[in-house]
Amino acid sequence: MLERKKLKGRTQVTFVLPEDTPAGPVSVVGDFNHWDPYAHPLTPRGDGTRTATVALSANSSHAFRYLAAGDYWFNDPAADHHDGANSHLRT
Incomplete structure (x- = not known):
């Protein structure tokens, strides 16, 4: 799931996944972080989800895609669209 918040000239995007699906660590990787799996790890929050937030133009x-333990790549079904390989979002 994607949460968006408009800021002055930017959009804050929060990537949201269930806390235990998939199990283990997960990062969001994309063109906004040069596909760096260490840049935006998802962290647990109190409502049973885990998130990472980025500010984009x-x-x-x-x-973007998610990268989980065991080199498991997957897309976000709530993305604005998919091109077969990646999820896409518009701000």
Whole structure:
């Protein structure tokens, strides 16, 4: 799931996954962090989910995926669209 909050000239995007699905550590990786799996690890929050938040330029489009333990890559079904390989979001 994606949560968006408009800021002055930017959009704050929070990537949200259930705390235990998939099990183990998960990061969000994309063109906004040069596909760096260490840049945005998801961290638990009190409501049973885990999240990572990034601030992106307004009116932009970005490709991203999640990377879980065991080199397991997966897309976000709530993304704005998919191109077969990646999830995409528009700010």
